[in-house]
Amino acid sequence: MKRSLPYIKAGFLLVLVVFLFGFAEKRHSARKINDVKVHFTDSENLYVPEEVVNKLLIQNDGATSGEGLEALDLNRVESLLNAHDMIENAEVYLTLDGQLAATVSQRKPIGRAIGNSSFYLDRQGKVMPLSAYYSARVPLLTGFNEKNVSEVYPLLNQVEKDDFLKKHITGIHRLPGGKMEVHVRGCDFDVYFGDSSRTVLKFNNFKAFYKKAQKDKKLNTYKKVNLQFGDQVVCTKK
CATH class of the missing domain: 3.40.50 (Rossmann fold)
Incomplete structure (x- = not known):
């Protein structure tokens, strides 16, 4: 029994880690998008202003402010921005505090x-x-x-x-x-x-x-x- 005790402890710890990881993942997915932040690599001349990018981010399916993170398709949102006539490249990501962010390079x-x-x-x-x-x-x-x-x-x-x-x-x-x-x-x-x-x-x-x-x-x-x-x-x- 004493010999098997370390294995029992190791098994218990493994189950606990898996449980905590799953719980954290579920909790993270249930979090809401509470803000949208746009950064322009060159903000001197805005051919497409921040409010237009914000609108594109929050009005398409899966990126509406207040939705869970599990509903968000970052690749889809990024493709939507890159399809805009005034955008050369856009990178969309989530911050740790649930903020939807985009780094945008305009066409020049x-x-x-x-x-x-x-x-x-x-x-x-x-x-x-x-x-x-x-x-x-x-x-x-x-x-x-x-x-x-x-x-x-x-x-x-x-x-x-x-x-x-x-x-x-x-x-x-x-x-x-x-x-x-x-x-x-x-x-x-x-x-x-x-x-x-x-x-x-x-x-x-x-x-x-x-x-x-x-x-x-x-x-x-x-x-x-x-x-x-x-x-x-x-x-x-x-």
């Missing part, structure tokens, strides 16, 4: 098409609808539609990464045949860019030209700047 526009159809082009090169809550200050795109707007993405992507270009490039126009013109803030001349090939080289040449012409106070003496040749800048004076 880098250009705005205007004309027969209006939309943004985002940093991933995808078409993005306009927001009812915020208007982005990005280069304006004319002559583009949803089918050919991908042609301008290499230019916009380079502008987005360069502080000088972001400050000076205000728009890009698509010419017949797919060639492009770039509009520069405060300048009267047209910048003929050509196609999207050798984008980095063309913009570097333009930056060098601009800074030299500005230093020499000759920016207003040109009516056309041609970057299409890539290895040189060809200027036409007024």
Whole structure:
């Protein structure tokens, strides 16, 4: 009997642990969602405000405030947020105190098409609808539609990464045949860019030209700047 006593104790402890674990799990599942918290990774410009995300979280089945945690399908709620036109990525989780939380990354526009159809082009090169809550200050795109707007993405992507270009490039126009013109803030001349090939080289040449012409106070003496040749800048004076 004495020899079997340790085994009896071990068996009792095992049963007790299983019981407590099951009790805690049941109690946790029965807890109610008492709050919803949304965190934006970039909250400077809200193309989809917090109240909209909150509404998506609490109004769909399985995520209503006051429901038990066992009724909550986090994957479903996360998929719902990721399907929103203004959201690039969302992660949904529960905190230990029963709070439903979401970390949201918004889509970021880098250009705005205007004309027969209006939309943004985002940093991933995808078409993005306009927001009812915020208007982005990005280069304006004319002559583009949803089918050919991908042609301008290499230019916009380079502008987005360069502080000088972001400050000076205000728009890009698509010419017949797919060639492009770039509009520069405060300048009267047209910048003929050509196609999207050798984008980095063309913009570097333009930056060098601009800074030299500005230093020499000759920016207003040109009516056309041609970057299409890539290895040189060809200027036409007024």
